[in-house]
Structures are given as structure tokens and as C-alpha cells.
Amino acid sequence: MNGPVDAPPLSVLDHFPADLLDLDATELHARLGGPTLIRINADTEAEREREGVFVSALIHGNETSGWDAIRRLFASRSMPEYRPVILFLGNLRAAEAGVRTLSDQSDFNRIWTNRDEPLVEAVLDEIANDQFTASVDLHNNTGKNPPFAVVTDTEPGTLDLAAQFDRRMVLVESPASVLTRVFTDCPAIAVELGPVGDPACVDRAEALLAELLFDPPTGPKTVHPNTIYRAIARIFVAPGTHFTIGHIGDPTDADVHFTGHVEERNFHELDAGFVLANTTRPIREVIRVEASDGEDVTDRFLVQEGDAIKLRDRVIPAMSTTDIRGVELDCFCYLMETIDVD
Ligand SMILES: [Zn+2]
Incomplete structure (x- = not known):
């Protein structure tokens, strides 16, 4: 199970290449070569003065709804302008094969406490000086589940962010090696959009991203519920x-x-x-x-x-x-x- 992830560990782009909008998740590896971090608004004043949003997709290769939502959103509304966005496209080799994780890879959502993993080191180094208002990691479920947000703490900011996606949320305290845990200075959630292949999942992800990436920052619009699930x-x-x-x-x-x-x-x-x-x-x-x-x-x-x-x-x-x-x-x-x- 444990093995090297793709080499080179990470590509970093300072803009979103427009041709990506035409590419299915299975086609990204051939175009990008491996895990890729894309800075949107990297050259603008916004990048220097405003806090950004971190969005990750394809951490599990077959969970493609998040990527499909990003494509559709950017195709229909152009690129976000209000704030910097860092988009992390994770396990593209597994996406190419249409699987969660390849047999020679570590699970990309179980590696983030391991600084010996080259990808982890590369991502953490790259974002070390970035400030974020929110981090959202986009997933699908394997089984039949309703959409829900996964939180790793119960800070009001975290729960408010989760409520922007869905009022159903689950506190998951283990394992500690999930990507969400990297973001200790801002609200961070993972969202389980629903089953792989369900087109409603793309709609859900698009609605959340539209709010987070395009609406002017005005603080939390949604108040979290008082009862949540705890794993x-x-x-x-x-x-x-x-x-x-x-x-x-x-x-x-x-x-x-x-x-x-x-x-x-x-x-x-x-x-x-x-x-x-x-x-x-x-x-x-x-x-x-x-x-x-x-x-x-x-x-x-x-x-x-x-x-x-x-x-x-x-x-x-x-x-x-x-x-x-x-x-x-x-x-x-x-x-x-x-x-x-x-
Ligand atoms: Zn997943």
C-alpha cells in the first residue's frame, strides 16, 4: 500500500490553463503529469492583500464530481476575481485509471502527517506563506450516502463553512492524516458530495464553489445547526x-x-x-x-x-x-x- 507517489511530486502553475476546461478527470494526468497546484489570481493585488480559498479535488482519483464542477463553473462564469484561489488537483494518475488509489500508491487522504512523503513536503512548502479564509476538499462517497460535510473540529467558523454546503455534518477526529488537517489557521472542511457518477453531485459542488470563490467576502452567511454527528x-x-x-x-x-x-x-x-x-x-x-x-x-x-x-x-x-x-x-x-x- 505504501509506495512512492508520482514523481515529480508536484507541479505549480501561476494561472489556470484554459484548455483544462475541456479535459475529463481521466485526461488530466496526460496534460499535467501529476499532482498540480494552480494559483488563480497569482499576479493580482488580490493575491498579496487578500486571503485566499484553497480547493482540492481528485484526492481520490475516481471522485470526479468536484473537478467537473470546477470546469463547469469556470466555463460559465470565467475565473474568480475577488480573491486568490489555490486549486490542488491530487491523484491524477489514479484519476486516469478511474480508481480511488492505485495499488502502488498511498491513499492521498491518509498521508498529510508524513513529511517524508515528497508530495506532502512539496505542497506544505508551496503554501507555507499563504493565508486562507477557507479550505474545501471535494470528495464523492463510494456508497449510497446523502451529501454531508466532514469537519475535524467544532470551531464556529468551521461549522459555518460546513453549513454553507449542508446542514448534515460529521465530526471525524481520526485519522489525523487527512488533507483537511493541514489547515490549522482557517476553517477547513471536506465535502462528501454524494455517490460517484450522480450528476446532482456536480450541482452541489458548483453551488458551494460559486459562493466561496465568486461572492464578495461578507463573512459567514449561514449559521450552523446545534446538533451534528460525531464519528x-x-x-x-x-x-x-x-x-x-x-x-x-x-x-x-x-x-x-x-x-x-x-x-x-x-x-x-x-x-x-x-x-x-x-x-x-x-x-x-x-x-x-x-x-x-x-x-x-x-x-x-x-x-x-x-x-x-x-x-x-x-x-x-x-x-x-x-x-x-x-x-x-x-x-x-x-x-x-x-x-x-x-
Ligand atoms: Zn474521497
Whole structure:
């Protein structure tokens, strides 16, 4: 999993090349050669005197709605003028292949605490002297999820920024190596636009970017809600475990059969006793539940009764998917609670 990301680690452009507007996400690697940071309004007074907005897309190569929104927005409204924008186009090699991450790469949203990673070093060096009012990282979900914002803190500025996208927001405190965490001096969010391939995702991203990049800075327009979700744990399948999810996957030699109904219940409470999966193996050999701090909390959330793995208490799942590869690369789902915020 861990390997060198593309070399050279980063290209930096001082303007947005107009021909990019014609390029699909799969075509960017051939044009740009790898991860690229594009400064928009780099030469203007705005760049020197105003704080900018950092926008990232294609951190996961197959999550293309953000890029499609940028193309459509810049094609229809020309380039932003009010403020500098730094656009970071991430894993273009994976985008070319139409996958989240290639097998010889690190996950581009799990590297940002590692200064030994050349890409991380190059990006952090490049933006070291920039001031930002906001940072937005554009993603799609693998599974069926409603749109929501991901926040890594509950500062009012962060929550207000998140509310500009959607009132549904999730506090995710782990892992610490996500791109959003780089931005400690400004509100920073990731947005989960919805499923890959859903055209509504492009509309959502375009609406958010139009507000952030084109509207004159007037301070927050949206007040955040008082209740948000907090991710408290993730469910992982042990490496090497064969598993099915509902009717998806090869049942031959499968160790674990997930019931497949969790994806339909993303952001809806599941009751205690809900059967998550069936297995003849001891739960500890095949499934692990990990808290935000890395602690093994399998027994706190799950109980094995015969072949059934059940929820001990009611909990709210999110980001569950029926994509086998997606589960192997990340996790089966997040478990959440609701918390009150000021
Ligand atoms: Zn993503």
C-alpha cells in the first residue's frame, strides 16, 4: 500500500490553463503529469492583500464530481476575481485509471502527517506563506450516502463553512492524516458530495464553489445547526478475509457475509440487536471495530451470538458501502452518535 507517489511530486502553475476546461478527470494526468497546484489570481493585488480559498479535488482519483464542477463553473462564469484561489488537483494518475488509489500508491487522504512523503513536503512548502479564509476538499462517497460535510473540529467558523454546503455534518477526529488537517489557521472542511457518477453531485459542488470563490467576502452567511454527528468508531474487515455484502461478492469460501442492509441505513439509527453479519469464525479473527484513538472497541459495539454478529446498542452508521474493494481499502462503515455544539 505504501509506495512512492508520482514523481515529480508536484507541479505549480501561476494561472489556470484554459484548455483544462475541456479535459475529463481521466485526461488530466496526460496534460499535467501529476499532482498540480494552480494559483488563480497569482499576479493580482488580490493575491498579496487578500486571503485566499484553497480547493482540492481528485484526492481520490475516481471522485470526479468536484473537478467537473470546477470546469463547469469556470466555463460559465470565467475565473474568480475577488480573491486568490489555490486549486490542488491530487491523484491524477489514479484519476486516469478511474480508481480511488492505485495499488502502488498511498491513499492521498491518509498521508498529510508524513513529511517524508515528497508530495506532502512539496505542497506544505508551496503554501507555507499563504493565508486562507477557507479550505474545501471535494470528495464523492463510494456508497449510497446523502451529501454531508466532514469537519475535524467544532470551531464556529468551521461549522459555518460546513453549513454553507449542508446542514448534515460529521465530526471525524481520526485519522489525523487527512488533507483537511493541514489547515490549522482557517476553517477547513471536506465535502462528501454524494455517490460517484450522480450528476446532482456536480450541482452541489458548483453551488458551494460559486459562493466561496465568486461572492464578495461578507463573512459567514449561514449559521450552523446545534446538533451534528460525531464519528466514534470504524468497522474494519481483517486483511485477507473473504467477505460478501448482500448479494455482492463471491460467496465461495467467504468467511463473513455482511447482511447488506447497512448501506440503505446510512445516517439512520440501527437498533440494538441488528444483525450486521454472519460468520462461522470468531469475530476477532475477521472484524475489528476501532475507536477514533485507535483503541480496539469491537466488544463495546458488537456481540457474537451463534453465527450472527449483532450490534450491542443502537448506533448510526455512515459511509457504508457494498463496494468490496472500497471496504478493503478503507472500512466497512463509520459508527456515529449525535452531539450538541455551541
Ligand atoms: Zn474521497
